[in-house]
Amino acid sequence: MNSSSTSPLSALQSENLDNVIAYGDLNCPFCFALHQRLADWGLLERIEWRLIVHAPELSKSNFSLEDQSLLANEVFSIHHRAPDVTVKLPRTRPGTEMATDLIYTLGKISPTSQATLRLALYQSLWLEGRDIADPAVLQEIINETGLMDILHQNAADNRTVVDIGQKEKTGGGTIDGESLSVWQFLQEQKSAPTEFAKWQSDWESNEHFDRRIPIMTHRTSNNLLLGLPTEEALYQFLLGRREHFVNHDVCVFQPRPVVALYGSMDNLWPVVRIVRESCEVLHFSDLDQCQEMLVKNDNVDFLIIEHEFVEDIVLDALTHLATNRRVTWVLASLISSDAAEIRALKNGATEYMPLDRSPEILNARFDKLVTDRRDTSAMAEHARIDSLTQVSNRRDFQFRIEQEWRRLADRGSGNCSLLLIDIDFFKPYNDTYGHLAGDACLKRVAAVLSNNVKEPTSLVARYGGEEFVALLPETDLSQASAVGERLRQAVASEEIEHSAGTHQNIITISVGVASATPVSGGTAGDLIHIADDHLYLAKGAGRNQVCSQGSRWGEVN
Known part of the structure; x- marks a missing residue:
């Protein structure tokens, strides 16, 4: 906060x-901005401050152009969202497990030294661009902060502390038979x-928490702050005057890839040694157990099969299942051979991996x-996600509503409800504040809708322009209308300035509600048309309200 805020800060x-x-x-640059603001305020x-790891699979080799673009956009967002915090774009987003x-x-x-080191690491990355995943850089930071003396004082009497950079042991748990690295020493303390x-x-x-960062919460009141807040919002939260704050400037959890191995662990060890640090590893030598796991789990990314371990009939069964489950599968052999590679190619393996190659080759x-796989997943994600608002797009909505309609029709019971939502007077908003502000408004409204639609199997999507939809399977008309009113109030409570609007000079929404039990002769398209008709009625009656079959909620001019 500026100098005029000295008294409030007190x-x-x-x-x-x-x-x-x-x-x-x-x-996470948003976490750095929040951490630095707390440091500037002396708090x-x-x-x-609980450090977690939100992207455990990060490494230099798989930091893609898309990752670089995302990082640059995050830093750009901080320049505008938190002008009080200086942040500089680093070359990469390093993994943080070692530093944490x-x-x-x-x-x-x-x-007492924990906060000192944490601040030094944050600033080293986000102000100086240093790679805090590099052991040598960690050693430099420890030396610069004067913390090496603490480690020396706590070293074991019969061992000599050396640099973190010397991580490889030569045998017997020591380096050169006598000294132990700081890293090994610290590991022993855990x-x-x-x-x-x-x-x-x-x-x-x-x-x-929705697996997002940064997050602030209160042990007793359960007040929650999600995302990077403004200075004023942070100030009010810390004083207990604001119970809930949500902002879309966040980093989200990126889970480790899951690797399933089928074969002998001893024989597959060369690849296990490579993937165990960055992936979750499952191992199977029983066909039935492996097949059951693939059927029941949607989060398996890779299946590595040992060539020497499997007969053709087993290989056929596993690869057929892996293909159907969209799991990337690899054939690995103890010794490289033309026969093994031909077998991999004929059966459609994504990769053939001879395990007698160097660790560098296997790692590459x-x-x-x-x-x-990340690129393929990103393409699939882009096909169903609206790039601006990061909620589902119209294509994904059409697929989901047809899917839910068929499911309920086949069952012969159950309601499917739909909310069609329009931002009131959005064109005047664009004309008054500009298209960049309009985009920001769309993103903010989308975030509010997503955060307030938590019903099981529900979906929020951008339908087009300033229109959104909320699909609510297993929800009747009364329940859906209540959700619509909850959304109307949530958007209004954001108090997004709109001087060209007619409702207290803030952004509001109108909501049309429809609900039906899928039966023969009716379609999902009919449900959309009914919701659209009620949205038209809500707008015609003055906007900023929810209109459903036989009822109207909210304010009316």
């Missing part, structure tokens, strides 16, 4: 902030399970597999 100094908890990752030591482990382990030795593992689990499993092959 109120925070007397506020009890012991119950405020923040979740963030070192490689770092008074708020519990280092902070937690150091905190066990010297709790207890299992670590606080990091618990906090990571808490963050991933909390449905209100697997990184390419990860990159290719």
Whole structure:
């Protein structure tokens, strides 16, 4: 906050902030901006900052052009969202597991030094562009912050502390037989399970967090701040005057790829050694168990099959299932051979991987597999997601409503409801504030709709222009109308300025509601037309209201 806010900031100094908890990752620029703002306000030591890892599979080799573009857009967003915070675009978004482990382990030795190292790591990445995934860089930062003395003082009496960069051991748990790396020393200090593992689990499993960062919450009141807030919103939240804040400037969880292995673990060890740090690894030697896993799990990315372990009939069964489940499968052989490669090609393997090649070759092959799969997944995602608002697009909505309509029709019971939503007076908004502001408004409204439609199997989509839809299967007319009113109130409560509007000079929405039980003769298209008719009635009656069969909710001019 600016100098005129010195007095308001003093109120925070007397506020009890012991119950405020923040979740963030070192490689998230929005988390850095929030962390730096707290540092500038002198609050770092008074708020519990829990580091988690939101992108555990990150590595230099699979940081794609699309990833670079996303990172640049995030930094650009901070320049506009948080002009009080200086942030510079780094060359890459480094993995943070090593740095995070280092902070937690150091905190066990010297709790007061944890915030010092965390601030130094954040600033090293986002102000100086240093690669905090590099052990040598971590060593430099520890030296620069004067924390090396703490590690020396706590070193084991019979061991010599050396640089983190010396990570490879030569045998017997020591380097050169006598000295132990700082990294190994710190690893020995850790207890299992670590606080990091618990906090990571808490963050991933909390449905209100939606696997996003940064997040701030309160232990007793459960107040929640999701995303990078404005200075004023952060100030009000810390004083307990704002219970809930949501902003779309967030980073989201990127889960590790899941690799299933079929064969001998000993024989497949060369590839296991490569993937175990960046992937979740499952192992099977029983065909039935492997098939059951592939059928029941939608999150398996790769299936690596040992050539020498499987007969043709088993290979056919596994590859057929993998193909149907859209799992990338690889044939690996202990020794490279033309016969094994021909077998892989004939059966449609994505990759043939001879395990007698160098670790560098195997690593490069697997990184390419990860990159290719991410690109394919991104293409599929782009086909169903609206690029501006990041909710489903009209194509995905059409697919889902037809799917739900057929499912309910086949069952012979159950309601399918639909909300058709229009932003009131959006063209005058664009004309008054410009198209960039219009885009920002669309994104903000989309985020509000998504955050307030939590019914099972529901879907929020952009229907076109300033129109959105909410698909609500297994929801009757009364329930759907209540959801529509909840959305109307939620958008109005955002108080998005609209001087060219007619409702308290803020952005509002009109909602048309339709509900039906799918029967022969009726179609999903009929449901859309009914919702559209009621949206027309809501707009004709003055906008900023919800109109359904026989009822109208909200304000009427």
